[in-house]
Amino acid sequence: MAKQVDKKLVLRTGEVFPGSGFGADVAKVCTLVYNTSMFAYQDILCDPASAGLMVLMTYPVIGSTGIVFDDEGVVPVAGGLVVREYNDLPSNFRSKGTLAALLKLHGIPAIEGVDTRAIARLIRDKGEVEAVIVDISTPDEEAIAFINANRDQNIVSGCTERRRVGDPESPVRIALIDCGAKSGIAEGFAARGCAVTVLPADETADEIIGFKPHGVVVAGGAADPHTAANVIENIRKLTGRCPVFGIGTGFCMVALSRGARVERMKDGHRGANRPMRWLESGRINVSSRNYGWSVDEASLNAAGFTTLCRDLLDGTVTAAADRAGKLYGTLHYPELCADTQDADRLANEFIEMIKEDGANA
Numbered sequence: 001m002a003k004q005v006d007k008k009l010v011l012r013t014g015e016v017f018p019g020s021g022f023g024a025d026v027a028k029v030c031t032l033v034y035n036t037s038m039f040a041y042q043d044i045l046c047d048p049a050s051a052g053l054m055v056l057m058t059y060p061v062i063g064s065t066g067i068v069f070d071d072e073g074v075v076p077v078a079g080g081l082v083v084r085e086y087n088d089l090p091s092n093f094r095s096k097g098t099l100a101a102l103l104k105l106h107g108i109p110a111i112e113g114v115d116t117r118a119i120a121r122l123i124r125d126k127g128e129v130e131a132v133i134v135d136i137s138t139p140d141e142e143a144i145a146f147i148n149a150n151r152d153q154n155i156v157s158g159c160t161e162r163r164r165v166g167d168p169e170s171p172v173r174i175a176l177i178d179c180g181a182k183s184g185i186a187e188g189f190a191a192r193g194c195a196v197t198v199l200p201a202d203e204t205a206d207e208i209i210g211f212k213p214h215g216v217v218v219a220g221g222a223a224d225p226h227t228a229a230n231v232i233e234n235i236r237k238l239t240g241r242c243p244v245f246g247i248g249t250g251f252c253m254v255a256l257s258r259g260a261r262v263e264r265m266k267d268g269h270r271g272a273n274r275p276m277r278w279l280e281s282g283r284i285n286v287s288s289r290n291y292g293w294s295v296d297e298a299s300l301n302a303a304g305f306t307t308l309c310r311d312l313l314d315g316t317v318t319a320a321a322d323r324a325g326k327l328y329g330t331l332h333y334p335e336l337c338a339d340t341q342d343a344d345r346l347a348n349e350f351i352e353m354i355k356e357d358g359a360n361a
Helices: 041-046 099-105 116-126 140-149 183-191 205-210 229-238 249-257 297-302 341-357
Strands: 007-011 016-021 030-035 053-057 080-082 110-112 129-135 163-165 173-179 195-200 215-220 244-247 262-278 284-295 306-311 317-322 327-330
Touching: 007 110, 007 140, 030 080, 030 116, 030 262, 041 053, 053 116, 080 129, 116 262, 129 140, 163 183, 173 183, 173 229, 173 249, 183 195, 183 215, 183 341, 205 229, 215 229, 215 249, 215 341, 229 244, 229 249, 244 249, 249 262, 249 284, 249 317, 249 327, 262 317, 284 297, 284 317, 297 306, 297 317, 317 341, 327 341
Parallel strands: 030 053, 053 080, 080 110, 173 195, 173 215, 215 244, 244 327
Antiparallel strands: 007 016, 007 129, 016 110, 030 129, 163 195, 262 284, 262 306, 306 317, 317 327
16 A cells, blocks of 8 residues: 655755655754665664764665664664655564654654655765755745754764773773764773773863773764864873774864864765775775764874775775874774774774873873
């Protein structure tokens, strides 16, 4: 049976795509981005790097595995969801509910039945753009006016209180500054034998130093890294005291702390199938990424960083290090690479430097 066309996706640039709603019945203005992953829609919607964004899935059928309760959590933070076809009859034996029910519970609008290929091409060619899902009867001009009146309203932040992960007796103490970090990042360092304390992004440098970490990890989410002035200044104060590792937009903050340029990408790298080449080994990884910012390589090199890895498709930097300054950074998720030999090596090198350094910050 054909589903009722009761909603439409309206872009700020004027394009309109009628479809059927299946999430919360609410209008939210969000930046529209696309993700090329074929699976793990739950993780994508719950990833802090998706916070406040309307995610368009290029894979044609979404919802088939329902919702599974796992270690990554099931609290979606995305601002909206756009799919070609929604499956409301999940077949996964681990499923505890439908995607639509989860979206309604958390007030997230969604639409299906739109031409996702056409929209993805539009974003690729013209760039990411604000959009809203509204009732089909809403005049287009009214929807566009609503978008223009409610742009840049999404405020993204990380945790609000400290929490510990891993063995508290570990000789390697890491402070993870949470600007929107996936829980798997803390778990990944804990699995490497580190005692990880996750700290809010608004902690001062003195508070971080008072914790006496042997190393600091900065993990960012969806927010503009330029707005994290407190975190960037903290990185400056911590540089030289202990090794610092930036992940996702956390890498952008590390780069900004050294005067490198960070630029918004026309269409971000979002998906589980993006190839990259490690320059020292020549190896190629297929990586998982979810970001919309890039670091200018020339300014990064001028700031003392060595480029370690580049995207295989557009040549942008995905990993770099200033070993003399004890600074590392990756834009991709190291724990989610299909071949983790090189990605693991960078994280392990960071930990080995901590052990060799032996200094309490």
